[in-house]
Amino acid sequence: DQQVKQNSPSLSVQEGRISILNCDYTNSMFDYFLWYKKYPAEGPTFLISISSIKDKNEDGRFTVFLNKSAKHLSLHIVPSQPGDSAVYFCAASARSGAQKLVFGQGTRLTINP
Amino acid sequence: SQTIHQWPATLVQPVGSPLSLECTVEGTSNPNLYWYRQAAGRGLQLLFYSVGIGQISSEVPQNLSASRPQDRQFILSSKKLLLSDSGFYLCAWSVPGNYEQYFGPGTRLTVT
Incomplete structure (x- = not known):
């Protein structure tokens, strides 16, 4: 049972344009959502997060949108830069003793010059 | 600042x-600690987590075990490796009560 899904395995975007990565979830108990960026052979690095009491959170070029009724979140990167090429994972957590994260399968983003 | 180390980097x-x-x-002191595995082309699967010394919770029954002998040390073990144990193993930590987890550089394990 995949509780967090990233249905696009890959995405290609031209440099300078907007990249939009999508994520869907099924567990209505999730109350916190995160995006991670991962380069090959490295650990993921935390990018941005959002609480379920908000519908938008912005940090520089990165904005995360949350639509609770649709159980959908998205990450917008604008403008996209070559260094943004990586695999992006969304993750979700329900209120629990250890703040466990459930990850999606990842989307490989390629920024073309 | 906080840092997380994993070793070895690769293992066959x-x-x-x-x-x-x-x-x-x-x-940092008294962190929550986590072990994840990323199989080829897959997402990150939580294997074990720990909220304190000697406290280990297993998420997926399998051929692996974990231990936390010291506050800031987390060990992943197996007595007999299977081919299916191959993958990229990641350790992470978080501040108790916070959702953000911070990952180590990972270990690439290949079982032959």
Whole structure:
């Protein structure tokens, strides 16, 4: 049972344009959502997060949108830069003793010059 | 500042051999600790987590075990490796009560 899904395995975007990565979830108990960026052979690095009491959170070029009724979140990167090429994972957590994260399968983003 | 170390970076082991992967965190006390595995082309699967010394919770029944002998040390072990144990193993830590987890550099394990 995949509780967090990233249905696009890959995405290609031209440099300078907007990249939009999508994520869907099924567990209505999730109350916190995160995006991670991962380069090959490295650990993921935390990018941005959002609480379920908000519908938008912005940090520089990165904005995360949350639509609770649709159980959908998205990450917008604008403008996209070559260094943004990586695999992006969304993750979700329900209120629990250890703040466990459930990850999606990842989307490989390629920024073309 | 906090740092997290994992070793070794890569490991090639034959089927049936034992395994020990180590993770240490510096610059924080009483962190939550986590072990994940990323199989080829897949997402990150939580294997074990720990909220304190000697306290280990297993998420997926399998051929692996974990231990936390010290506050900032987390060890992943196996007595006999299987081919299906191959993957990229990641250790992570978080501040108790916070959702953000911070990952180590990972260990690439190949079982032959």
